[in-house]
Amino acid sequence: MRTESTLRTAPVGARRNAGTDDTVAVTVPPEASAAARAGRPVGRRRPVGSPWRKVLFYGALSVLAVPFVFPTWWMFTSSLKPISEIFAFPPELWPSNPTLEGYVGAFTEQPFALQYWNSMYIAVLVTLGTMLFSSMAGYAFARIRFPGQDLLFLVVLTGLLIPSEVTIVPLFQLFNSWGMIDTHWPLILVTTFGAPSVLATFIMRQYFITLPVELEEAGRIDGLGRWRIYWSIALPLSRSALAAVAIFTFLNVWNLYLEPTVYLQTPELFTLPQALTRYTDAYGGEMWNIQLAAATLTALPVLIVFVFAAPWLLGGAVVGAVIWHLTWRRRWWLGALAGAALGAATGFFGMMP
Amino acid sequence: MADATTATPGRAHARPGVAPTPPRRRFVPSYARRDQLTGYLFVAPQVLGIALFVLLPLGLIVWYSFHEWNVLAGTFRWVGLENFEKLVTDPKLAPVMEATAIFSIGLVVFNLALALLLAVLLNRKVRGMTFFRTVFFSPVVVSLVAWTIVWSFLLQDNGGINGILQLVGIDGPNWLREGPTAMASVIVVQVFKNVGLNMVLFLAALQGVPQEVQEAARMDGASDRQLFWRITVPLISPTILLTSIITIVGSLQVFAQIAVLTQGGPGISTTVLVYYLVQQAFDFHHFGYGSTLAILLFGIVLVLTIAQWQLRKRWVFYEN
Numbered sequence: 001m002r003t004e005s006t007l008r009t010a011p012v013g014a015r016r017n018a019g020t021d022d023t024v025a026v027t028v029p030p031e032a033s034a035a036a037r038a039g040r041p042v043g044r045r046r047p048v049g050s051p052w053r054k055v056l057f058y059g060a061l062s063v064l065a066v067p068f069v070f071p072t073w074w075m076f077t078s079s080l081k082p083i084s085e086i087f088a089f090p091p092e093l094w095p096s097n098p099t100l101e102g103y104v105g106a107f108t109e110q111p112f113a114l115q116y117w118n119s120m121y122i123a124v125l126v127t128l129g130t131m132l133f134s135s136m137a138g139y140a141f142a143r144i145r146f147p148g149q150d151l152l153f154l155v156v157l158t159g160l161l162i163p164s165e166v167t168i169v170p171l172f173q174l175f176n177s178w179g180m181i182d183t184h185w186p187l188i189l190v191t192t193f194g195a196p197s198v199l200a201t202f203i204m205r206q207y208f209i210t211l212p213v214e215l216e217e218a219g220r221i222d223g224l225g226r227w228r229i230y231w232s233i234a235l236p237l238s239r240s241a242l243a244a245v246a247i248f249t250f251l252n253v254w255n256l257y258l259e260p261t262v263y264l265q266t267p268e269l270f271t272l273p274q275a276l277t278r279y280t281d282a283y284g285g286e287m288w289n290i291q292l293a294a295a296t297l298t299a300l301p302v303l304i305v306f307v308f309a310a311p312w313l314l315g316g317a318v319v320g321a322v323i324w325h326l327t328w329r330r331r332w333w334l335g336a337l338a339g340a341a342l343g344a345a346t347g348f349f350g351m352m353p
Numbered sequence: 354m355a356d357a358t359t360a361t362p363g364r365a366h367a368r369p370g371v372a373p374t375p376p377r378r379r380f381v382p383s384y385a386r387r388d389q390l391t392g393y394l395f396v397a398p399q400v401l402g403i404a405l406f407v408l409l410p411l412g413l414i415v416w417y418s419f420h421e422w423n424v425l426a427g428t429f430r431w432v433g434l435e436n437f438e439k440l441v442t443d444p445k446l447a448p449v450m451e452a453t454a455i456f457s458i459g460l461v462v463f464n465l466a467l468a469l470l471l472a473v474l475l476n477r478k479v480r481g482m483t484f485f486r487t488v489f490f491s492p493v494v495v496s497l498v499a500w501t502i503v504w505s506f507l508l509q510d511n512g513g514i515n516g517i518l519q520l521v522g523i524d525g526p527n528w529l530r531e532g533p534t535a536m537a538s539v540i541v542v543q544v545f546k547n548v549g550l551n552m553v554l555f556l557a558a559l560q561g562v563p564q565e566v567q568e569a570a571r572m573d574g575a576s577d578r579q580l581f582w583r584i585t586v587p588l589i590s591p592t593i594l595l596t597s598i599i600t601i602v603g604s605l606q607v608f609a610q611i612a613v614l615t616q617g618g619p620g621i622s623t624t625v626l627v628y629y630l631v632q633q634a635f636d637f638h639h640f641g642y643g644s645t646l647a648i649l650l651f652g653i654v655l656v657l658t659i660a661q662w663q664l665r666k667r668w669v670f671y672e673n
Contacts, residue, residue: 058481061474065488067545072495074513075503087509091516133398140395144388152400159407163606163654165627166647169634170413171406193402201399226391255497257609262635273498277613288506295499306494307487 072299079103079293086288102293109290110275111268116297119272122187123253129192130200130249131242138204139230143216153205159198165258167195172262186263187271191253200245207241208234254302272298417644424638436645445621445629452536453625457604459540464600465593468548472555473581486556490549497546501613504542505529508614532622535615539623543610547603551596558592559585598661602654626650 073093078086079102081095106112140146141153175186191197211234219229235242260274267278276298279291421432440446471489475482492500507513508528515525528534562585570584586593608627611617617624617632624632630650634643 057474057479061481061485064471064474065485068489068492068549071500071503071507071545072491074507075499078506078513087511087516089511089516090520091513133402136395137399140392144392144395146389146392149392152396155408156396156399156403159403161655162407162411162651163602165606165608165630166414166651166654167407167410168631169640169643169647170410170417172635173413173640174405174410189402190406193398194406195403197399197402226388226395230395251494257498257612258631261612262631273496273609276496276498276502286505291502292506295496295502299495299499302494302496303491306491 072303075292075299076296079289079296081289083287083289102289103297105287105290106279106294106297109279109287110270112275112294112297114268115270115272115275118184118269119254119298122184122271123250126188126191126253127246127249129188130197131246133192134197134200134245135204135235135238135242136230137201138206139208139234141201141205142208143213143234144226156198156201159195160202162195164190164195168258168262175263181263182265182269183263184269187253187256187259190259191249191256196249196252200249203241203245204238207238211237251302414644414647417641418648420641422639422641424640426638432641436642439642440645440649445624448621449624449626449629452621452623453605455536456540456607456623456625457601459536460543460604460607461597461600463540464544464548464551465596467544468551468596469555469593471548471552472559475552476556476559486553489552492546493549495546497609498613500546501542501610504538505614508538529615530619532619535619535623539607539611539614542614543604543607546610551600554592554596555589558589562588594661594664598658601657601661605650605654605657626653 077092077094080098080100081088081092082097082099082101085092085095085097137156141149141156171186171190172181175181180186215233215237216229219233224232255273256271257273260271264270264274267275270278272294276291276294279287279294281287418436419431419433420429421435422429475486475489509515510527510530514528518525526534528538566584566588567580570580575583605625606627607625608631611623611625611628615623617628621629626646627650630643630646633639633646
């Protein structure tokens with residue numbers, strides 16, 4: 001039976017029978033895992049042998065790491081360079097005359113603080129909205145019986161089958177006819193209630209199904225209504241699934257690019273990804289130091305949070321990462337397929353749709 | 354079966370007409386009835402959202418595709434199959450589809466190979482593995498447009514990469530302005546951005562390969578290479594299939610990277626289908642033809658997915 005600790009380390013309905021082989025596929029990586037502390041076998045290969053091989057091994061990894069780390073480093077250091085030195089030869093790994101003029105420019109060329117706020121509030125609002133409405137729908141699909149339930153669930157799942165690029169033209173027309181072009185409404189409404197929220201609903205449903213029903217029965221005997229059972233019993237038990245939903249929803253909304261460029265025209269309403277591409281001079285040439293300063297300000301907060309959360313994310317939340325993956329590029333429908341496939345392969349979910 | 358646990362407890366007793374009910378029950382809805390209503394209310398926001406923002410638009414693109422619709426000129430008239438004829442005869446469509454195919458195939462091959470390599474390297478019980486996993490995963494959380502802008506900066510003719518190449522005496526190409534290197538650049542930038550996700554999936558799969566099987570093979574005298582190709586790869590084939598589906602279909606939706614790096618150029622050498630669709634609809638204001646292209650995109654995505662799930666039966670082993 002699940003315990004509090006498995007709830008915390010496994011985000012999406014991991015039913016663990018500690019030590020049995022059918023769950024090994026979802027075993028968390030060694031460093032951060034409770035499983036490792038409990039002495040489960042992790043790390044399938046033999047340790048690297050001689051010192052010579054060790055040097056070779058770490059050397060190879062370090063070389064491979066360059067294209068993953070260097071761009072971020074280059075973004076940060078170049079944002080501190082004056083525009084005259086930004087293409088200096090030979091390339092400087094650290095600016096010889098660091099300056100903040102790029103950062104000043106980011107705020108004077110565009111209403112960057114306002115755009116930052118737009119991105120932030122939309123992402124937070126959509127994340128909270130998705131957590132609420134998707135968990136409600138997921139709970140109802142998992143626990144409440146009502147006529148037409150299976151049909152409605154299928155209807156919802158179609159949201160996973162359609163890439164958002166396919167529906168962008170009619171959605172533009174729809175919001176145009178409602179007078180919502182050049183407002184944030186399309187971004188908020190479509191991401192909270194439309195296709196992007198379906199994966200969250202699917203995950204919440206799968207998670208609720210794996211929860212023991214006895215607690216809810218106890219709640220009912222105590223006279224609680226459905227809402228209270230959902231809100232006070234089921235929801236607190238599904239913190240880890242909610243956390244995964246929150247993370248991928250936030251990142252997805254934070255990175256939306258096509259939708260804002262289609263719906264928004266006023267710079268004061270822009271979101272960050274859209275604003276980043278607009279730091280150009282009168283001839284359309286990029287103002288690189290400003291652009292890189294703005295990019296740094298956009299990327300760094302999430303990156304810092306990630307570095308601290310990485311042991312948890314890459315350790316316990318393998319499936320959380322799966323979900324990210326699927327949602328990162330708005331591949332919502334693949335999220336469902338992949339979730340189902342992964343679940344089938346690992347016994348991860350309680351029940352397939 | 355988990356489904357059994359989802360049945361509403363006490364429902365049978367509360368069902369009207371089954372259990373003897375006192376007369377006042379006729380006016381107060383039973384628990385089951387109220388529960389049903391709660392169910393509808395709980396799913397209503399999501400179901401309405403899907404109906405409005407997915408199903409309705411899906412119907413609309415079919416409707417639009419039968420119309421000549423230029424937003425600027427304000428024309429909207431029924432043209433029957435004209436847009437589909439235009440699609441077949443569009444001289445740009447062949448190069449667009451070619452670019453789409455090159456991009457998707459290049460992306461999948463490079464992405465999966467690198468992801469598997471990284472996963473195999475990192476699947477060890479030695480120090481520093483969490484550190485390197487964090488490193489390889491970190492681009493995933495960097496804002497997509499920020500990441501692309503940095504690479505665009507690095508790939509400029511006088512940018513960082515050519516600067517480094519020049520230090521060792523190589524005169525690098527103008528990466529984003531020459532056809533083949535532009536396509537390669539878009540692929541590489543996208544792979545480094547997202548390969549960490551496939552890496553994590555492969556890591557999870559590798560850790561699921563039972564050690565006993567590996568030990569047995571080793572005892573039978575299998576070399577490292579044989580162990581990898583004959584034991585590990587077949588055992589993780591479900592994950593290979595999963596990641597390849599995700600990556601292929603994801604590659605069909607790559608828009609922001611191309612918009613920032615090359616704007617579809619030089620010429621139309623990096624204009625993939627999604628980019629062409631958005632260009633037709635929102636730059637050239639041909640909503641009708643844009644909708645026709647959307648149907649094509651949807652069709653390709655659907656066919657690829659079904660094909661791959663059919664393939665699963667052929668080459669995925671040990672799926673339970």
